[in-house]
Amino acid sequence: MTRREGVRGLAVGLAAALSACGHGARRPAGAATPITLRFWAFGREGEVVQQLIPEFERTHPAIRVRLQQIPFTAAHEKLLTAVVGEAAPDVAQLGNTWIPELVALRALLPLDSLVRRSPVVVPEDYFPGIWDTNRLGDTTYGVPWYVDTRVLFYRSDMLADAGYRSPPATWSTWRAAMARIRARSGGRTYGVLLPVNEWAQPIALGLAAGAPLLRDGDRYGDFTEPRFRAAFTFYIDLYRDSLSAPVSNTQVANRYQAFAAGEFAMFISGPWDVGECLRRLPDSLRGRWMTAPMPAADAVPDVPATLPLRGATDTTVPGASLAGGSSLVIFRDSPHPAAAWAFLEYLSAPAQQAAFYRVSEDLPARRSAWEDPSIARNPYVRAFGRQLQSVRPTPPVPEWEQIATLVATHGEAAARGAVTPDAALSALDADVDRALEKRRWLLARQGAGATGTGR
Amino acid sequence: MPRLAVRPATLVLHAALVAVAGLTVAPLAWMVSASLMPTGSATTYPPALLPHPVTLVHYRELFTRLDVARELANSTLIAGLITASSLLINSMAGYAFAKLRFPGRDRLFGFILLGLFIPPQVAMLPLFVMMREAHLVNSYAAVILPSMASVFGIFLVRQYVLGIPDELLDAARVDGAGELRIYWSIIVPLCAPVLVTLAVFVFMSAWNDFMWPLIVLTDGAKYTLPVGLANLAREHVQDAELMMAASVVTLLPVLALFVALQRYYVRGITAGAVKG
Amino acid sequence: MTTAGRGGPGAQAARRAALLLLAPGLLLITVTFLLPAAASLLLSLSDFDLYAVAVPADARVVWLRNYVTLVESPLFWAAFRNTLYFVLVGGPLSVLVSLGAALMLSADGVRLRTLFRTVYFAPVVTTLVAVAVVWKYIYAPQIGLLDTGLRWLGVAPVDWLGSAAWAMPSLIVMNVWKNFGYNMIIFVAGLQAVPTELYDAARVDGAGAWQRFWHVTLPSLAPTFLFVSITTMIGALQLFAEPYVMTQGGPLHATLSLVLYMFDQGFAFWHIGYAAGIAVVLFLLTLAGAAVQLRARRAPAAI
Structure with a gap:
């Protein structure tokens, strides 16, 4: 197009005139200068992974790693913008639910041949539920870096005061315990803190109830289906009955202070909060809190009992939770795939996985790294190990992030009492169907089978 | 104007003036104060109003661990280049619209003025796609290019140049000076006041610009201060004092510039309003 | 008008010079602004x-x-309502406060006029992102400066940014x-431009201060x-950085603005066609708002 070329001519000309502009970092490096790998990591991981980089640069003198830290809440938009703008980094951390989206953009380098030849990255050593979230069809696009699932953090002293010696194993005991705690405090204490605007909580509960989330080859939303409905109703009732405070995650100024002050007895969170709690909770709280796997869903009426049995004891498999976590990916446009893979292998080695745990408290995706004493001896981590035996992935569709946002939106509306749970779920299904329209069209055009992946 | 010469009325008026001034300054004063507090004292109850003891640790952290110096340099470079180029480009166009005769001039100027009614956000999606085609995403150029010329800037200069007597230019023409020469050796020096005004305006809006740099700069090493600050604010919600220090660093240059050159800035506002 | 261009060889030279002087500015504005804005219209049909x-x-x-989807989307209407709320409540409020401040500053016998003006004006030049960060902490529930002040006055604390109503x-x-x-600043200049004779005449007619304000100042x-x-309306329609930094559009989308919605749809999900539709709506709103005000003023002045 003439316009486009005009733009380009003008833009390039002006860019040249304005010295020091353009993509300095993307230029292939000469032989004398070391290669610079651009590596994006998110949130706290982005802060602490820096500590692992000097060792890599020492053992790989020809490679320099430039780390960029991006806030978790902006990570998705930043990544997509960079990919669309052809300014993606070489290596990035990626929430494993985003992989289908970036695969649809054809942004990721397939890793199968590299994995096959690698002495370091051994698929069998990873938690299988987690490794699978990195594969679409027959292709592997990421290597799990750390795992993230949700478990229950609880005040053991408050539960004990309410008459519970062990953490709740089923939803019904869980609910009863929260009600007892609330009643005993005279309504000053909430049973649990569940930020109303997060998708992870209702989805984790839905997965625990065995809900499929999407149907017909992931072409339509399936949130009005009985199992998800049961989970969602359970979740919303916690707000209705004031067992959970109706606050959003941006409202809780200091969660740790509030937890220590006994404003709520439990919360659901991921591995990163083990370290945060150890650091931020006052010493007086030592020994008065613990972690436990998610309580299992009670049998849902009208649904075959494929679920964990009621009254599960401490040794059984807990309720399913999210197969979350972050993976490491290499972008297809990277001029240095070999160096990028070397970096990926370095971060994946069991020793580095354990070292990363020590700086980040993120749980390694490799099972052999769990033998490291720093993990094996941490009592707070045990619940995660057990939970990881029972994790389920979210549907591998590129639209997942959008669907997750819709879940958060409609979940918040219902949690704040603006709509009934059933109305929220019907609206959610309608919105999700709309979000998947293009996917249906593309699948129909391809004539692909019902098990179509992200394309 | 209502005459409030009576003493009690004057007293009330001044009390009101001081009260409004207090409300205006309070957030900024608290920002500075909190930035000097030890970690945690700004978010405990009751919040401290004054730092005790005073600490510079947050500023140190910003400039060592968080590399705010880099963002400061980026902001300065980008706002500086935008200011320099827009002075040249807008004054050229403003002069042409004011003093040079060519067919369709006034219609063209009127058309350009319509641009004031188009929110810049309307152009951003296609602009991003264009920047992608030009391989300029994540470059300083992508931030600078769209701000180099502005309808407001052209308008401001044109209004000023209209007030320069034609005889001055005609005399130069009689002496054989070409239009470009007239522009450079007569118009530009005469325009010095309005160019200072324009420079202050452009620099400040470039410095404070947020949405477009947020979109088009993907690499942290190229972030401007507002983009870096928004990033930091999401990452370190708990660290109020650090955030306040980062805000001070972002605000201080523009506030200083304003205090130094406010005469010109105020003139630009009224020039845009009253004559428009 | 200048003599350059009134026929003869000067005319040619003037045209050539004009072309040369205008080219960079017009080219930049066209390429980086007018064409992309027009392209939004086309994109919105895809x-x-x-x-x-x-x-x-x-x-x-x-x-x-895309427009049908927009009209059917509750989120779009939320953004639309919120933006209008911000424009229709925030705009007039802001103008009234400005007028009040200008009247105080322009009153006779004000000491330290320049100092007050500088202080009042200082927030204008501040970086929006930075002050949004500061205000986020001022609004913090319980421990924020505002709630602390209110508690001191005996008012129960409010979770300002966390409540859909507040x-x-x-x-x-x-x-x-x-x-x-x-x-x-603009009002101060406007007040200075009111001819003193008008006030004198009104005073001769026996008008009091309030009547002079109502019958002389306001019409002028x-x-x-x-x-x-x-200009205030155009600026308010572009609300973005405040919700992006302070609330991310929440709670319950109570602060989702049209531009934030466009940003989310466009740059977080890359629904470019749909987001372009939002941009077009923003443009139409701006035009409509300006047209309504221009027309209202052209009608016989009510004040």
Whole structure:
């Protein structure tokens, strides 16, 4: 197009005139200068992974790693913008639910041949539920870096005061315990803190109830289906009955202070909060809190009992939770795939996985790294190990992030009492169907089978 | 104007003036104060109003661990280049619209003025796609290019140049000076006041610009201060004092510039309003 | 008008010079602003999205379907309502505060006029992102400066940014604080331009201070009001950084603005066609708002 070329001519000309502009970092490096790998990591991981980089640069003198830290809440938009703008980094951390989206953009380098030849990255050593979230069809696009699932953090002293010696194993005991705690405090204490605007909580509960989330080859939303409905109703009732405070995650100024002050007895969170709690909770709280796997869903009426049995004891498999976590990916446009893979292998080695745990408290995706004493001896981590035996992935569709946002939106509306749970779920299904329209069209055009992946 | 010469009325008026001034300054004063507090004292109850003891640790952290110096340099470079180029480009166009005769001039100027009614956000999606085609995403150029010329800037200069007597230019023409020469050796020096005004305006809006740099700069090493600050604010919600220090660093240059050159800035506002 | 261009060889030279002087500015404005703005209109008729970024053939021309989807989307209407709320409540409030401040500053016998003006104006030049960060902490529930002050006055603390009812008013108050100085300066200039003879004549007619304000000051400020209200409206329609930094559009989308919605749809999900539709709506709103105000003022002045 003439316009486009005009733009380009003008833009390039002006860019040249304005010295020091353009993509300095993307230029292939000469032989004398070391290669610079651009590596994006998110949130706290982005802060602490820096500590692992000097060792890599020492053992790989020809490679320099430039780390960029991006806030978790902006990570998705930043990544997509960079990919669309052809300014993606070489290596990035990626929430494993985003992989289908970036695969649809054809942004990721397939890793199968590299994995096959690698002495370091051994698929069998990873938690299988987690490794699978990195594969679409027959292709592997990421290597799990750390795992993230949700478990229950609880005040053991408050539960004990309410008459519970062990953490709740089923939803019904869980609910009863929260009600007892609330009643005993005279309504000053909430049973649990569940930020109303997060998708992870209702989805984790839905997965625990065995809900499929999407149907017909992931072409339509399936949130009005009985199992998800049961989970969602359970979740919303916690707000209705004031067992959970109706606050959003941006409202809780200091969660740790509030937890220590006994404003709520439990919360659901991921591995990163083990370290945060150890650091931020006052010493007086030592020994008065613990972690436990998610309580299992009670049998849902009208649904075959494929679920964990009621009254599960401490040794059984807990309720399913999210197969979350972050993976490491290499972008297809990277001029240095070999160096990028070397970096990926370095971060994946069991020793580095354990070292990363020590700086980040993120749980390694490799099972052999769990033998490291720093993990094996941490009592707070045990619940995660057990939970990881029972994790389920979210549907591998590129639209997942959008669907997750819709879940958060409609979940918040219902949690704040603006709509009934059933109305929220019907609206959610309608919105999700709309979000998947293009996917249906593309699948129909391809004539692909019902098990179509992200394309 | 209502005459409030009576003493009690004057007293009330001044009390009101001081009260409004207090409300205006309070957030900024608290920002500075909190930035000097030890970690945690700004978010405990009751919040401290004054730092005790005073600490510079947050500023140190910003400039060592968080590399705010880099963002400061980026902001300065980008706002500086935008200011320099827009002075040249807008004054050229403003002069042409004011003093040079060519067919369709006034219609063209009127058309350009319509641009004031188009929110810049309307152009951003296609602009991003264009920047992608030009391989300029994540470059300083992508931030600078769209701000180099502005309808407001052209308008401001044109209004000023209209007030320069034609005889001055005609005399130069009689002496054989070409239009470009007239522009450079007569118009530009005469325009010095309005160019200072324009420079202050452009620099400040470039410095404070947020949405477009947020979109088009993907690499942290190229972030401007507002983009870096928004990033930091999401990452370190708990660290109020650090955030306040980062805000001070972002605000201080523009506030200083304003205090130094406010005469010109105020003139630009009224020039845009009253004559428009 | 200048003599250059009145026929003869000078005319040619003037045209050539004009072309040369105008080219960079007009080219830049056209290429980086006018053309992309027009392109938004075309994009909004397509379903250009993430899939199409990878494979352009996956884009379809959908004509008005994006607009149908918009009209059917509760989120769009939430953004639309919120934006109008911000414009229609925040705009007039901001203009009134500006006028009040200008009247105080312009009153006779004010000491330290320049100092007050500088102080009132200072928030205008501040970086929006930075003050949004500061105000986020001022609005913090319980421990924030505002709640502390209120508690001191015996008022129960409010979770300003966390409540769907209070979040938008909170953004409006911050916005008034940040921007009233700008329009204040314009009003001060407008007040200075009111001929003193008018006041003298009114005084001769026995008009009191309030009557002089009502019958002389306000009518004389009519053109200033028009300018101020149009520019304030255009600015308010572009609400973005405050919710992006302070609330991320929440709670319950109570602070989701049209531009934030466009940003989310466009740059977080890459629904480019759909987001372009939002951009077009923003443009139409701006035009409509300006047209309504221009027409209202052209009608016989009510004040």
